Amino acid sequence: QGREGEGFRSGFVAVVGRPNVGKSTLVNRLVGQKISIISPRPQTTRSPIRGVRNGPGYQVVFVDTPGSQKPRDTLRARMQERVLDSLAESDVVLCVLDASQAREGIGRGDRFVVELVARSKTPAIAAINKVDLLPRRDDALPIVDEVRKLADWEDVFLISATAGTNVEPLMEAVVRLLPPGPRYFPEGVVTDYPETLILAEYIREKALEVLREEVPHAVAVEIDEVERKGDLTVIYAIIHVERPSQRMIVLGKGGRTIKRIGTEARRDVERLLGTRIYLDLKVKVTPGWRSNRGFLERLGL
Ligand code: GDP
Ligand code: MG
Structure with missing residues (x-):
């Protein structure tokens, strides 16, 4: 049982959806206590975060992508192309939608994501999340109908x-779609320094959410220093932006926004890895960092 070999199935499952629909929460839930390894692709920030779940006869690697949005400039369009590539390279796509936002029907942002999923021609499952927020269970039915019509889903859940409702049936549907394959990650192995890289990705994602209308990809996150103090990890991180106006947005009134970014990113990583983190977060204006070779090398970009 659970041995690699005859009949073993495995695959990469891309988790996509607009920001805030609950992708990361779902991946955490799906991976749950059975985390054997959480590892961002080495040496690349901006890489999606992976979570591995091992079960009897299978291994699923969930790839939690940063939120997908309609591209409004070349850089974003290129990032979107990468999302599309990663969808095409995945074995299954899990498309997360937010039921609580869908009262007036599925929005344009969702349609855009669904279109990407459909174009990838990868087997896809729709997960309509946050049903706990609907006043009545029946409220979900028109949403399900609408989602069903949007694409050729393998399944709709x-x-x-957060409550865990229907998450295991969803997991079983994912496993049914896995092709035969190897164990990509060894059982029980934990990488050396994953939380700093994962934390950097979370910080970047949260900062992008704050900035999304203004400056989509002007953000880089640098982990400046890491100190271990018993079971507490102290991390000094810097959010680099390109212009003073962007710094103001990230800081927010009285530093409220950056405080929220830090708190949410830290909470996410603690939830994911079960470690305690103290995060010291600063914003710095670094003009032209995107064409600064030394800077990019330092950040492993
Ligand atoms: P992501 O941007 O798609 O990764 O979304 P997150 O996983 O960060 O979740 C965004 C927010 O939605 C967080 O505050 C979550 O706690 C909340 N959330 C996620 N799933 C659910 C759910 O099933 N029910 C409720 N009520 N809130 C949820
Ligand atoms: Mg997320």
């Missing part, structure tokens, strides 16, 4: 990632 109503779930709550």
Whole structure:
């Protein structure tokens, strides 16, 4: 049982959806206590975060992508192309939608994501999340109908990632779609320094959410220093932006926004890895960092 060999199935499952629909919460829930390794692709920030779940006869690697949005400039369009590539390279796509936002029907942002999923021609499951927020269970039915019509889904589930509702049936549907394959990650191995890289990705994602209308990809996150103090990890991180105006947005009134970014990113990583982190977060204006070779090398970009 659970041995690699005859009949073993495995695959990469891309988790996509607009920001805030609950992708990361769902991945955490799906991976749950059975985390054997959480590892961002080495040496690349901006890489999606992976979570591995091992079960009897299978291994699923969930790839939690940063939120997908309609591209409004070349850089974003290129990032979107990368999302599309990663969808095409995946074995299954899990498309997360937010039921609580869908009262007036599925929005344009969702349609855009679904279009990407459809174009990838990868087997896809729709997970309509946050059903716990609907006043009545029946409220979900028109949403399900609408989602069904949007694409050729293998399955459509109503779930709550926070409450865990329907998450295991969803997991079983994912496993059914896995092709035969190897164990990509060894069982029980934990990488050396994953939380700093994962934390950097979370910080970047949260900062992008704050900035999304203004400056989509002007953000780089640098982990400046890491100190271990018993079971507490102290991390000094810097958010680099390109202009003073962007710094103001990231800071927010009285530093409220950056405080929120830090708190949410830290909470996410602690939830994911079960470690305690103290995060010291600063914003710095670094003009032209995107064409600064030394800077990019330092950040492993
Ligand atoms: P992501 O941007 O798609 O990765 O979304 P997150 O996983 O960060 O979740 C965004 C917010 O939605 C967080 O505050 C979550 O706690 C919340 N959330 C996620 N799933 C659910 C759910 O099933 N029910 C409720 N009520 N909230 C949820
Ligand atoms: Mg997320």
